[in-house]
Amino acid sequence: MPKSSKPFRLVLHGGAGTIDRGAMTPEREKQYRAALEQALRAGYDVLKKGGAGLDAVEAAVRVLEDDPHFNAGRGAVFTAAGTHELDAAIMEGRTRKAGAIAAVKHIRNPITVARMVMEKSPHVLLTGDGAEDFAKQLGAEIVDQKYFDTPERWDVLQRIKKAEKAGGVGGKKFIVSEADRHGTVGAVALDQNGDLAAATSTGGMTNKRVGRIGDSPVIGAGTYANNVTCAISGTGDGEFFIRSVVAHDISALMEYRGLSLADASNAVLEKVAKLGGTEGLVAVDRAGNFALPFNTNGMYRGTVGVDGKTTVEIYK
Ligand code: ASP
Numbered sequence: 001m002p003k004s005s006k007p008f009r010l011v012l013h014g015g016a017g018t019i020d021r022g023a024m025t026p027e028r029e030k031q032y033r034a035a036l037e038q039a040l041r042a043g044y045d046v047l048k049k050g051g052a053g054l055d056a057v058e059a060a061v062r063v064l065e066d067d068p069h070f071n072a073g074r075g076a077v078f079t080a081a082g083t084h085e086l087d088a089a090i091m092e093g094r095t096r097k098a099g100a101i102a103a104v105k106h107i108r109n110p111i112t113v114a115r116m117v118m119e120k121s122p123h124v125l126l127t128g129d130g131a132e133d134f135a136k137q138l139g140a141e142i143v144d145q146k147y148f149d150t151p152e153r154w155d156v157l158q159r160i161k162k163a164e165k166a167g168g169v170g171g172k173k174f175i176v177s178e179a180d181r182h183g184t185v186g187a188v189a190l191d192q193n194g195d196l197a198a199a200t201s202t203g204g205m206t207n208k209r210v211g212r213i214g215d216s217p218v219i220g221a222g223t224y225a226n227n228v229t230c231a232i233s234g235t236g237d238g239e240f241f242i243r244s245v246v247a248h249d250i251s252a253l254m255e256y257r258g259l260s261l262a263d264a265s266n267a268v269l270e271k272v273a274k275l276g277g278t279e280g281l282v283a284v285d286r287a288g289n290f291a292l293p294f295n296t297n298g299m300y301r302g303t304v305g306v307d308g309k310t311t312v313e314i315y316k
Pocket of ligand 1: 015016182183184202203204205213214215216222234235236237238239
């Protein structure tokens with residue numbers, strides 16, 4: 001294996017929210033950690049060979065999409081109609097090309113189809129049936145809706161529905177934990193060529209209206225990459241992310257005001273918190289500095305760099 005001299009970095013998240021240490025069994029925590037490690041490894045293997053950041057973030061996100069613990073791909077939350085609708089986006093910092101899909105129902109790995117939109121269509125964002133037709137034409141793996149089902153997510157939907165019926169606060173806070181209600185997976189990378197990339201994939205929010213699209217596939221809100229500044233993938237209340245144009249705002253503070261990645265990320269998260277949003281994000285800049293800020297009491301997260309040492313954390 002050639003010894004690499006150039007810096008590289010991968011940072012990923014598996015969703016932010018109220019992650020209650022007391023409610024987490026050691027067995028379950030081990031499973032989360034193992035999945036995050038596996039995703040880091042998948043991205044690291046690409047980056048250490050000098051591969052593209054774009055390949056690294058796609059590889060990492062695919063691992064988390066295939067893992068039922070996370071709200072993306074298999075394990076996606078249920079809509080109010082008891083179905084699944086998935087959103088994903090990917091962006092390349094060098095060219096600032098981007099691809100995204102939204103409200104898709106049968107695509108096993110939405111992140112890969114988002115990349116196809118970027119590379120094999122003249123468009124940036126495809127939704128619903130059109131996105132599915134495109135995926136089929138390009139040979140992406142199509143699955144039955146049942147593939148995404150998990151009993152845990154079904155249970156969360158039932159609890160929210162029950163609370164709604166009883167005139168409670170419904171899909172809002174307190175009935176279920178924030179981590180149960182939503183979540184998202186995402187990764188950002190700096191590769192050995194100095195190129196940045198970002199990828200985000202999600203099932204959205206439990207009990208969302210059919211047709212609701214969150215921030216993840218909205219370029220500049222939940223996903224953004226620009227070689228001049230940084231790469232960002234967010235998780236949290238999507239509506240707040242869209243209204244605050246979170247990812248692009250961080251990049252803009254760096255580009256136009258010269259803020260550091262950490263200062264820009266914290267400033268923007270504070271702005272979102274003032275509007276009432278709970279959220280987190282992962283970010284890396286062109287020098288390899290990285291940040292994993294969140295204003296919830298936990299975020300599944302991890303990072304790896306040139307030395308191959310992985311760090312995985314869950315709680316604050
Ligand atoms: N941001 C996602 C959405 O609103 C959900 C999450 O990350 O928790 O669709």
